[in-house]
Amino acid sequence: MHLDELRTLLVRHARPDWTTAIDGVLISKVDEPNPPSPSTSGTVLALVAQGAKRLALGERVYEYRAGQYLVASVDLPVTGHFTEASTEHPALGFGLTLDPSDVAGLLLRSGPGDVPRTGGGALPGIAVSDAPDALLDAVVRLLRLLDEPRDQAVLAPLVKREILWRLITGEQGGIVRQLGLADSSLSHVARAVRWIRDHYTQPFRVEDVAQRSGMSVSAFYRNFQAVTAMSPIQFQKQIRLQEARLLLATHPNDITGVGHRVGYDNPSQFSREYRRQFGAPPSQDAARLRRSVRTATAVLP
Numbered sequence: 001m002h003l004d005e006l007r008t009l010l011v012r013h014a015r016p017d018w019t020t021a022i023d024g025v026l027i028s029k030v031d032e033p034n035p036p037s038p039s040t041s042g043t044v045l046a047l048v049a050q051g052a053k054r055l056a057l058g059e060r061v062y063e064y065r066a067g068q069y070l071v072a073s074v075d076l077p078v079t080g081h082f083t084e085a086s087t088e089h090p091a092l093g094f095g096l097t098l099d100p101s102d103v104a105g106l107l108l109r110s111g112p113g114d115v116p117r118t119g120g121g122a123l124p125g126i127a128v129s130d131a132p133d134a135l136l137d138a139v140v141r142l143l144r145l146l147d148e149p150r151d152q153a154v155l156a157p158l159v160k161r162e163i164l165w166r167l168i169t170g171e172q173g174g175i176v177r178q179l180g181l182a183d184s185s186l187s188h189v190a191r192a193v194r195w196i197r198d199h200y201t202q203p204f205r206v207e208d209v210a211q212r213s214g215m216s217v218s219a220f221y222r223n224f225q226a227v228t229a230m231s232p233i234q235f236q237k238q239i240r241l242q243e244a245r246l247l248l249a250t251h252p253n254d255i256t257g258v259g260h261r262v263g264y265d266n267p268s269q270f271s272r273e274y275r276r277q278f279g280a281p282p283s284q285d286a287a288r289l290r291r292s293v294r295t296a297t298a299v300l301p
Helices: 002-013 100-109 133-147 149-168 173-179 185-198 206-213 217-228 232-250 255-261 267-278 282-291
Strands: 025-030 037-040 044-050 052-057 060-065 068-072 077-084 091-097 126-130
Touching: 002 025, 002 044, 002 091, 002 133, 025 133, 037 232, 044 052, 044 060, 044 133, 052 091, 060 068, 060 126, 077 232, 091 133, 100 149, 100 173, 133 149, 149 173, 173 185, 185 206, 185 217, 185 232, 206 217, 206 232, 217 232, 232 255, 232 267, 232 282, 255 267, 255 282, 267 282
Parallel strands: none
Antiparallel strands: 025 091, 037 077, 044 068, 044 091, 052 060, 052 077, 068 126
């Protein structure tokens, strides 16, 4: 019952840019399966109402379909695509940005025993679960507010808080709760992720990044691998290649220059790793990008 109304609301309020009148709420509507597209996950709840999506993070592959949700607790380089969508039955999805400060606020308000304890080890940065009725109900009520502009400013923050609480106390609550814990393993890894993103063109030593993150080298490497499904060097490579692809969309005739700008001193290495990642050398992929320029969010279903 919840899914039927959810689909109706998503179709009614879908926009080409996926935005809505409620801050942090996104709606997707896709009419055909699309090829895998690289992007970054953001920290997000993504709920499928119709169709299906496949997402790859390193060697891990996640699939989620109608009635399932995905949570991402770290902004990770991912590749995703819709696997089930048509004009008659478009893929429909709801997305909600997860703010660590909101998670922390709810954890502070919760009483003893209200929230399951989070273990000390780092959990994966992405997980998929079936959506319980209480979560679906809250999402539907949030989307109903798109038809009630007068009520949005007061009620939307309350319903978003309820959705977040359902996640915190749900099957993947451990992953979401780590977002709000300042000294969790996830927070240390997230600190390293941000540093690598900000300095992706620069070579680095894992020992130095571990120190910046406040962890021993062995603990840092183990936790980074658990959260991101890749090593710090592999993570940097993913960021470099995704940035290169964005640059090639606007500088298709400067392959060597683009490779150098993202940190590759060796053009042959850049071309080889780019082809391995995207299935075509930079020159061919740049031509393909010119023919089909579009924006997409890999995680939002």
